[in-house]
Amino acid sequence: MHIPPYHRKTTWQRFFAGAFFGGFIAYFILIYMYGTMYEELLAENMEFTSQIRDLKDQNEALLKDKEDLDEKSREPLTVSSIVITIVEGDQLKMDRLIELQLEEMIIEEINHLVGEEVDMINKSDQLLLSAIENKGFTIEDVTYYFEVNKLTIASELEVSVIPKLSN
Known part of the structure; x- marks a missing residue:
């Protein structure tokens, strides 16, 4: 079986060169799109982490307030x-x-x-x-x-x- 000698024809050489450079450019475009998407996801993740930390702090403060109120409610009410x-x-x-x-x-x-x-x-x-x-x-x-x-x-x-x- 014989492989035709396409490397000698200029039209095929242009096609392969175009495919090579097109793949090369497409790879960099893919890397750029992946990087920007990953950067957005990372920023969103940091934002959610910050919100979760704030909500945990708020929850702890509310639980502490509830415990303080429970302690105060256990104390008998006195005439002031x-x-x-x-x-x-x-x-x-x-x-x-x-x-x-x-x-x-x-x-x-x-x-x-x-x-x-x-x-x-x-x-x-x-x-x-x-x-x-x-x-x-x-x-x-x-x-x-x-x-x-x-x-x-x-x-x-x-x-x-x-x-x-x-x-």
């Missing part, structure tokens, strides 16, 4: 302040100064409740009502008694009272 409101004080024609003095006297009477647990105060609310209603508060030779209108037991103990004069 006491607010006394005198309602219908204008019926006895009390001025604001007397109302403020009476509010301070009531706060002094139940001031020992600051720092106590809300559950304990809630269990003994009748004792608190009796302590306010059965005590007379004297200002300028006039004794005032109070009837508790509203009692709110939370971190801020709110008591609304109605004043009554002694008989």
Whole structure:
């Protein structure tokens, strides 16, 4: 079997030279396209890695916050302040100064409740009502008694009272 001598014909030489240089150029184009695609994928991978790291940090911070809140919620709720409101004080024609003095006297009477647990105060609310209603508060030779209108037991103990004069 005989291989024809194509290497001597110029048309075949041009074809083979063109195929060789075309393959050479195509190889470099392929390498360039692969490099740019790989560079884009690498940049996207770095971006995703950064996002994952940020999300992990955020997740850890949220879990730590949740643990702190769990610890705080396990602590019993305590009374931090006491607010006394005198309602219908204008019926006895009390001025604001007397109302403020009476509010301070009531706060002094139940001031020992600051720092106590809300559950304990809630269990003994009748004792608190009796302590306010059965005590007379004297200002300028006039004794005032109070009837508790509203009692709110939370971190801020709110008591609304109605004043009554002694008989």
